[in-house]
Amino acid sequence: MNASPKPIRVAMLGCGTVGSQVMRILHEQGDDLAARIGAPVELTGVAVRRPNRHPDVPAQLLTTDAEALVASDVDVVIEVIGGIDPARGLLVSALSKGKSVVSANKALLAEHAADLFAAAESSGADLYFEAAVAGAIPLVRPLRESLAGDRINRVMGIVNGTTNFILSAMDATGASYAETLDEASRLGYAEADPTADVDGYDAASKAAILASIAFHTRVTAADVYREGIAAVTPADIAAAKTLGRTIKLLAICERIGNDGGGSVAVRVHPAMIPRTHPLASVGGAFNAVFVEADAAGSLMFYGQGAGGAPTASAVLGDLVAVARNKVSGGRGPGESSYAALPIQPIAKVNTRYHISLDVADRAGVLSSVASVFAEHDVSIAAVRQQGRGTDASLVIVTHYAPDEALRSTVDKVAGLPSVHEVASVMRVEGESP
Amino acid sequence: MNASPKPIRVAMLGCGTVGSQVMRILHEQGDDLAARIGAPVELTGVAVRRPNRHPDVPAQLLTTDAEALVASDVDVVIEVIGGIDPARGLLVSALSKGKSVVSANKALLAEHAADLFAAAESSGADLYFEAAVAGAIPLVRPLRESLAGDRINRVMGIVNGTTNFILSAMDATGASYAETLDEASRLGYAEADPTADVDGYDAASKAAILASIAFHTRVTAADVYREGIAAVTPADIAAAKTLGRTIKLLAICERIGNDGGGSVAVRVHPAMIPRTHPLASVGGAFNAVFVEADAAGSLMFYGQGAGGAPTASAVLGDLVAVARNKVSGGRGPGESSYAALPIQPIAKVNTRYHISLDVADRAGVLSSVASVFAEHDVSIAAVRQQGRGTDASLVIVTHYAPDEALRSTVDKVAGLPSVHEVASVMRVEGESP
Numbered sequence: 001m002n003a004s005p006k007p008i009r010v011a012m013l014g015c016g017t018v019g020s021q022v023m024r025i026l027h028e029q030g031d032d033l034a035a036r037i038g039a040p041v042e043l044t045g046v047a048v049r050r051p052n053r054h055p056d057v058p059a060q061l062l063t064t065d066a067e068a069l070v071a072s073d074v075d076v077v078i079e080v081i082g083g084i085d086p087a088r089g090l091l092v093s094a095l096s097k098g099k100s101v102v103s104a105n106k107a108l109l110a111e112h113a114a115d116l117f118a119a120a121e122s123s124g125a126d127l128y129f130e131a132a133v134a135g136a137i138p139l140v141r142p143l144r145e146s147l148a149g150d151r152i153n154r155v156m157g158i159v160n161g162t163t164n165f166i167l168s169a170m171d172a173t174g175a176s177y178a179e180t181l182d183e184a185s186r187l188g189y190a191e192a193d194p195t196a197d198v199d200g201y202d203a204a205s206k207a208a209i210l211a212s213i214a215f216h217t218r219v220t221a222a223d224v225y226r227e228g229i230a231a232v233t234p235a236d237i238a239a240a241k242t243l244g245r246t247i248k249l250l251a252i253c254e255r256i257g258n259d260g261g262g263s264v265a266v267r268v269h270p271a272m273i274p275r276t277h278p279l280a281s282v283g284g285a286f287n288a289v290f291v292e293a294d295a296a297g298s299l300m301f302y303g304q305g306a307g308g309a310p311t312a313s314a315v316l317g318d319l320v321a322v323a324r325n326k327v328s329g330g331r332g333p334g335e336s337s338y339a340a341l342p343i344q345p346i347a348k349v350n351t352r353y354h355i356s357l358d359v360a361d362r363a364g365v366l367s368s369v370a371s372v373f374a375e376h377d378v379s380i381a382a383v384r385q386q387g388r389g390t391d392a393s394l395v396i397v398t399h400y401a402p403d404e405a406l407r408s409t410v411d412k413v414a415g416l417p418s419v420h421e422v423a424s425v426m427r428v429e430g431e432s433p
Numbered sequence: 434m435n436a437s438p439k440p441i442r443v444a445m446l447g448c449g450t451v452g453s454q455v456m457r458i459l460h461e462q463g464d465d466l467a468a469r470i471g472a473p474v475e476l477t478g479v480a481v482r483r484p485n486r487h488p489d490v491p492a493q494l495l496t497t498d499a500e501a502l503v504a505s506d507v508d509v510v511i512e513v514i515g516g517i518d519p520a521r522g523l524l525v526s527a528l529s530k531g532k533s534v535v536s537a538n539k540a541l542l543a544e545h546a547a548d549l550f551a552a553a554e555s556s557g558a559d560l561y562f563e564a565a566v567a568g569a570i571p572l573v574r575p576l577r578e579s580l581a582g583d584r585i586n587r588v589m590g591i592v593n594g595t596t597n598f599i600l601s602a603m604d605a606t607g608a609s610y611a612e613t614l615d616e617a618s619r620l621g622y623a624e625a626d627p628t629a630d631v632d633g634y635d636a637a638s639k640a641a642i643l644a645s646i647a648f649h650t651r652v653t654a655a656d657v658y659r660e661g662i663a664a665v666t667p668a669d670i671a672a673a674k675t676l677g678r679t680i681k682l683l684a685i686c687e688r689i690g691n692d693g694g695g696s697v698a699v700r701v702h703p704a705m706i707p708r709t710h711p712l713a714s715v716g717g718a719f720n721a722v723f724v725e726a727d728a729a730g731s732l733m734f735y736g737q738g739a740g741g742a743p744t745a746s747a748v749l750g751d752l753v754a755v756a757r758n759k760v761s762g763g764r765g766p767g768e769s770s771y772a773a774l775p776i777q778p779i780a781k782v783n784t785r786y787h788i789s790l791d792v793a794d795r796a797g798v799l800s801s802v803a804s805v806f807a808e809h810d811v812s813i814a815a816v817r818q819q820g821r822g823t824d825a826s827l828v829i830v831t832h833y834a835p836d837e838a839l840r841s842t843v844d845k846v847a848g849l850p851s852v853h854e855v856a857s858v859m860r861v862e863g864e865s866p
Contacts, residue, residue, distance in 0.1 A: 021728065025582065025583075025727075025728055029582075029584060032584070032649075032772075033582060035649070035769070035771040035772075036581050036649065036769055036771075130579060136726075136728070136729035136730060136732065137732060138571065138574075138575040138579035138580070138732070141571075141574060141575065141578060141579050142571040142574065142575065142579075145574060145578075145750060145753070145754055146563060146571035146574050146575075146747070146750045147571070147746065147750055148469050148749075148750050148753035148754065149458065149462075149466060149746060149748070149749020149750040149751075149752055149753045150458075150569075150746040150749065150750065151462060151465070216465075216468070216469065278714075278735075281711075293569075293746060294458075294742075294746075295454065295458060295569070295742040295743060295745055295746035295749070296569035296736065296737065296742075296743050296746035296747075297569060297736065297737045297742070297743055298736060298737070299569065299570060299571070299734070299735065299736035300733070300734070300735040300736065301732075301733070301734060301735075302711075302732065302733040302734075302735070303729065303730065303731060303732035303733065304729065304730045304731070309727075309728040309729075309730070310728060310729050310730055312728055313580065313582060313583040313726060313727075313728035313729035314579070314729075315582070316581075316582020316583065316728070317578060317579045317580055317581050317582040317583065318582075319582055320578070320581035320582045321578055321581065324766060325763060328763055328764040329762060329763060329764075330758060330761055330762065330763015330764050330765075331761040331762075331763050332763075333757060336468070336469055338468040338469075339465075339468075
């Protein structure tokens with residue numbers, strides 16, 4: 001126990017929604033953090049693009065020269081700028097020089113984690129990124145550390161608040177996707193350019209990070225099969241309701257096969273889940289993630305997945321950890337990618353489909369539809385036909401089958417003369433087959 | 434990167450339900466664990482009382498001399514014997530000699546954490562105990578590490594599976610506590626001597642551990658206010674149902690007051706919660722814990738709170754962590770008790786009561802009851818009176834008031850001539866006042 005320990009010198013890159021909350025908490029709870037770390041934290045600089053937009057930050061801390069700040073005498077670099085460049089170069093430079101990094105940058109971690117870890121490894125620095133996935137919810141640390149003695153088989157969850165808000169609202173009102181997106185933008189739940197959220201890129205980045213650490217392998221955003229929510233229709237929502245289900249955008253990371261061999265499949269797409277499933281009641285901007293492991297069984301983690309203060313909580317938890325390591329001379333976990341599992345393409349992944357058809361209401365229709373399923377070796381779990389005068393609604397839920405077989409089945413069924421329209425096609429998750 | 438790193442030598446104390454699962458996983462997943470740690474794990478000995486009861490353990494590993502095993506050339510001691518003695522002396526001895534300890538012993542950690550941490554501090558050893566609270570659910574690490582940069586205000590949850598099973602069954606069947614306990618024993622959900630569970634000792638130990646790490650202060654089992662479930666009656670369960678509530682045994686850790694001063698209150702008791710509360714649907718042997726922090730907001734952790742394999746998962750996660758620290762020369766977090774908060778006795782803690790009375794059905798009864806509440810400065814949130822011929826049922830839910838004021842109110846009300854019986858008194862949690 002050192003009587004007056006050397007302060008931990010911290011530089012911050014970026015000072016937006018998350019960065020300003022990090023500064024606030026550092027200021028308000030500096031004494032607590034010092035007691036927990038065993039040394040005080042000294043913020044030595046904040047790199048921003050436009051210093052005049054940060055009147056709350058002491059002027060002597062502000063700089064536009066992020067490179068010089070990273071190269072200066074600091075122990076830890078907090079990165080909250082987001083995006084690939086210039087964050088990537090700055091963090092590789094910091095890590096190579098032995099400065100530990102705390103990053104909230106999901107896009108960067110999902111694409112270039114290997115480079116960052118290599119730089120950290122070369123100097124013995126720490127790389128922590130709890131804030132990159134699901135905001136305040138502890139997920140990276142439980143997967144990297146708490147479950148390090150177990151075999152994780154599946155990670156499934158809601159990891160994007162914007163799409164969850166939109167789907168929850170569509171479910172509640174029956175409104176269209178476009179109307180609901182407008183509403184979400186007005187309320188501040190969707191960005192001016194919502195592409196990253198609604199097209200699933202944000203969730204795909206998080207899924208890549210979760211899969212990498214859960215399965216001890218490398219998964220990048222490009223390995224993730226991705227469908228956004230723009231194609232979800234009121235008809236899909238209505239079809240789900242009829243069956244006691246709701247639609248959520250899920251990120252699903254699976255280990256396929258086991259014991260050394262096997263592969264990994266990672267996907268982000270809307271799916272129907274039973275209304276009784278714990279994920280069904282996760283509303284608005286909340287996130288929740290299920291983890292299934294051999295010994296631990298099923299675990300669920302729930303909380304605020306975004307926002308300035310929750311994300312800052314995760315950043316500061318990591319700051320305390322890397323600062324403690326600096327004080328004690330230790331190191332956090334490095335990259336663990338020894339399993340080196342191949343990626344299973346979505347075509348080969350076993351999924352289940354819910355298919356809602358408008359068909360002619362006459363004899364032989366069900367038989368012709370069913371024969372297409374049989375032809376593709378797709379087994380039907382449930383069927384419901386309801387006449388509506390001259391036409392009928394035919395709803396089919398399949399058993400598990402390779403996704404490509406399910407797709408081919410739907411394509412072929414859509415071309416049958418007795419099928420007027422494929423009203424809704426949606427994968428089904430979260431229930432026993 | 435060492436080409437052939439020195440193995441991490443591990444001794445295990447105890448080999449019951451948890452220990453045998455630890456051995457199984459060490460055996461089945463040894464290569465994975467070695468890859469994650471950066472060194473192989475070598476189990477050098479298992480101390481048990483009766484070696485002939487462990488035919489599955491290689492004979493050369495078994496010993497009855499736990500002291501000699503702890504004193505031998507090992508890096509890590511896993512303790513899964515439980516109870517205070519001899520575990521306490523063995524672990525203090527191990528830690529003093531620089532051997533890191535992974536313990537699943539809630540009773541020991543809840544009473545003697547300070548001694549253990551002091552021994553660890555003296556030698557620079559690690560003390561990890563994720564398995565001591567809520568089995569496989571990552572809670573100790575998220576509180577000690579993930580939320581180390583935040584201010585935790587409240588921890589509330591279901592942390593005992595046996596009582597949760599019994600209360601869930603009483604709610605489902607309407608049967609008495611005694612009948613349901615018998616059933617739980619028959620099904621193996623309750624121990625032959627269920628005292629530690631049903632009287633709340635087990636939950637109180639876990640609450641003490643959670644409060645200590647959440648609030649950076651020392652809380653021992655003796656500081657925890659404790660009521661078990663033996664006094665919960667079918668009338669209580671019925672009263673809860675009528676109001677859309679259910680009864681759960683809750684562990685509640687609260688920080689009272691803020692910013693440096695303040696105090697901490699820790700309690701375990703049955704409470705009514707709304708059926709819509711996420712904890713209400715936690716059934717059977719599952720555990721779930723809510724954590725509320727300033728910046729992170731509300732978080733929930735859910736999973737299997739007990740059992741051999743889930744608890745072994747937590748033990749092995751800790752083993753990987755302390756072994757990594759041995760390899761990297763680092764250290765995990767030590768004791769963090771700098772806040773040194775005083776304990777608030779239950780009498781002074783603000784709670785809410787649900788009170789169900791059988792009263793005479795005549796004018797003036799409500800007025801005489803209400804005046805007792807007013808006298809004690811207890812504000813009434815809701816009241817419902819229902820005539821049943823000559824007598825009536827009167828249900829009162831209070832606002833928050835000091836627990837001692839609520840108790841005095843109930844005592845005085847019970848003595849009113851117009852009150853025939855106090856049918857049910859139960860604290861209310863999990864809803865806005």
